[in-house]
Amino acid sequence: MADPNPFIEMPMQPTLKKPGQLTNEQVKQFFDEGFLIVEDFFSQEQLQSCRNDIEAMVDDLAKKLYAAGKIQDLHEECGLFERLTELDKEFPGAAILLFKSQKMSKSFQNIWSDEKMLNVAEQILGPDVAGHPVWNLRPKIPKNDIVIVPWHQDAAYFDTESYDHMIFTAWIPFLDTDAKNGGMQMARYGHRTGRVGRHTCSPGDTWYVLLDEEEMKNNLGVDLEKDIVTCKVPYGGMLLFQNMIPHRSLSNTSNNVRWSCDLRWQSPNEKWGFYDLQEGILFRSSKQPDLTPDWQKYLSVDRKVEWQKRYCKEQATVDDFDTRVSGPWFARWDIVHHNRHTESFKYDRK
Numbered sequence: 041m042a043d044p045n046p047f048i049e050m051p052m053q054p055t056l057k058k059p060g061q062l063t064n065e066q067v068k069q070f071f072d073e074g075f076l077i078v079e080d081f082f083s084q085e086q087l088q089s090c091r092n093d094i095e096a097m098v099d100d101l102a103k104k105l106y107a108a109g110k111i112q113d114l115h116e117e118c119g120l121f122e123r124l125t126e127l128d129k130e131f132p133g134a135a136i137l138l139f140k141s142q143k144m145s146k147s148f149q150n151i152w153s154d155e156k157m158l159n160v161a162e163q164i165l166g167p168d169v170a171g172h173p174v175w176n177l178r179p180k181i182p183k184n185d186i187v188i189v190p191w192h193q194d195a196a197y198f199d200t201e202s203y204d205h206m207i208f209t210a211w212i213p214f215l216d217t218d219a220k221n222g223g224m225q226m227a228r229y230g231h232r233t234g235r236v237g238r239h240t241c242s243p244g245d246t247w248y249v250l251l252d253e254e255e256m257k258n259n260l261g262v263d264l265e266k267d268i269v270t271c272k273v274p275y276g277g278m279l280l281f282q283n284m285i286p287h288r289s290l291s292n293t294s295n296n297v298r299w300s301c302d303l304r305w306q307s308p309n310e311k312w313g314f315y316d317l318q319e320g321i322l323f324r325s326s327k328q329p330d331l332t333p334d335w336q337k338y339l340s341v342d343r344k345v346e347w348q349k350r351y352c353k354e355q356a357t358v359d360d361f362d363t364r365v366s367g368p369w370f371a372r373w374d375i376v377h378h379n380r381h382t383e384s385f386k387y388d389r390k
Contacts, residue, residue: 060156074231074285079277089147121296133363172304173318180298202313207283222292231284247365
């Protein structure tokens with residue numbers, strides 16, 4: 041008998057009813073289509089705590105830029121959804137610096153390990169649940185091509201050890217999101233083959249990988265006319281999706297920064313699949329019912345610092361205001377467009 045396909049076959053569902061659990065129909069939709077929008081999941085208090093921490097990160101960045109003479113105005117009169125845009129106008133790449141320097145504050149830890157969230161994770165993964173080492177806070181400033189993320193599968197950023205198991209993401213916006221302010225698009229059913237399509241690097245002035253639509257159509261079975269879904273995700277909700285489903289984010293044509301975070305979970309019994317840069321964090325174990333997550337161990341490693349040490353050509357010249365981003369995925373895919381990000385990468389195809 042062939043092994044079950046972890047991307048389309050539901051695991052046995054918990055018999056005990058727990059807070060936050062998805063309905064059976066929702067779980068089926070997640071495995072059938074590869075993604076699911078869940079509304080009214082997080083409390084206002086949880087999300088406001090995250091918003092407060094984001095504001096603090098932006099304030100820290102503004103003060104650092106100001107102290108170094110990179111900007112002339114702290115823009116303290118601007119709110120959460122405007123300030124980073126103004127900083128980026130004075131110092132192009134301020135949004136990239138925020139992306140590179142982000143730290144997981146207590147509010148984000150609380151959402152990642154939230155009881156309701158882990159109850160959902162059990163429905164998708166089974167009773168053993170760990171946080172995957174890759175998480176991101178994403179500031180999509182208005183009308184800026186650098187923050188438009190093209191079609192890709194998340195698996196394309198991981199190493200091949202991740203290809204045989206489910207890693208799922210909760211994409212959580214900090215305002216209502218739609219096509220106008222840079223919302224997400226999913227290529228429904230594109231996960232069902234369990235294959236990773238051929239990607240290339242790196243469009244425009246970005247560090248992203250790109251999955252061509254013809255590749256999606258020919259090798260992943262995506263119907264480009266019928267399967268592309270634009271996701272409206274309201275504040276308080278989340279978008280769940282799999283590591284194999286093609287997706288992208290759109291241009292932000294609004295006047296506000298579209299803040300979101302993406303958090304990931306997988307079974308701790310599978311390999312992390314992230315180039316041995318960092319391990320994940322165990323949240324639930326069927327063998328340890330009273331488990332307490334080891335945050336100290338997890339937070340002792342910063343994957344972005346680690347990959348810069350390992351992969352950046354010019355370590356000695358990299359400073360706090362370097363707006364280049366590189367990563368190990370550059371060694372995995374053909375580079376068809378060179379730019380400052382790819383050129384900063386030290387190739388090591390071990």
